[in-house]
Amino acid sequence: MRKAFTVLAAAAVLLAGCRQASLPTVEGRVVDATIHSVTVETPAGESVSVSTLGADPMLVPGVLSGDVVRIAYEVLPDGETLRAVQLDVTEPSAYRLLPGIWRDCTGAAEVGLVLAEDGSARAVGLGDLSLQDWSLDGENLVLTAVGQENPRATETLLYTIERLDLDSLIVVPAEGEGRLTLSRAE
Numbered sequence: 001m002r003k004a005f006t007v008l009a010a011a012a013v014l015l016a017g018c019r020q021a022s023l024p025t026v027e028g029r030v031v032d033a034t035i036h037s038v039t040v041e042t043p044a045g046e047s048v049s050v051s052t053l054g055a056d057p058m059l060v061p062g063v064l065s066g067d068v069v070r071i072a073y074e075v076l077p078d079g080e081t082l083r084a085v086q087l088d089v090t091e092p093s094a095y096r097l098l099p100g101i102w103r104d105c106t107g108a109a110e111v112g113l114v115l116a117e118d119g120s121a122r123a124v125g126l127g128d129l130s131l132q133d134w135s136l137d138g139e140n141l142v143l144t145a146v147g148q149e150n151p152r153a154t155e156t157l158l159y160t161i162e163r164l165d166l167d168s169l170i171v172v173p174a175e176g177e178g179r180l181t182l183s184r185a186e
Contacts, residue, residue: 023072023085026050030067030093038063038071038084050082060084066093066136094136094164102169102182112182113143141171 026048028040039049050071052060063069068091073082089096103112103124111125113134121131121143132144132154139161147153159171159180169182 023074025070025072026082027070027090028068030063030065030069033063033065038069038087040069040071048082050084051076052084052087055084055087060087061089063087063089064093064095066095067091068093094161097164097166098134098136098141098169101185103185104180104182106181111180112185113180140174 026040026042028042028046028048030038031041031047032039036053037049037051039047041047050073060071067089070088070090071084072086073084075081076083098115099117101112101114103110112123113131114122114124115134119133119135121134123129123131130146130148132146134144135142137158141159141161143157143159145155145157147155158174160174161169161171162179163170167184169180169184171180171182172178
């Protein structure tokens, strides 16, 4: 009996794998994500919305705007609604990669940024710079600095992201000179 159960379980896994392999897929960059759907823009410029309602969260994890994804989906009986069966993030967005501690330890003094997942920010070794928060504007990192003498006064600092991956961040101020070459701290 146990052997028969093992054979049936293996057959079920094999059939499930075959079923998912034959499902249609859509690939593109996430332009909108809610608790119940994901909208991607395909390389051809089409906008495709896929429902995540009732999807297995282990196979269809949450996504962030800017993620590049591949979604295997099924068409529901209404003939119009696409429901995600499996979702893979093939290229994470900057929103996934930026949070963390970034340091430039090449000089004598340690310099860096702490970018938290909640959007708050802190500067290390950058003079009197006191950061409040961070966000993204396209390919730009936007930092909000708080005035030293007047904490109610804020200044927006705009940096163009030249490179961003799991281990390195290179930003250049939109105005002025200089470049910050940072490595992720462990």
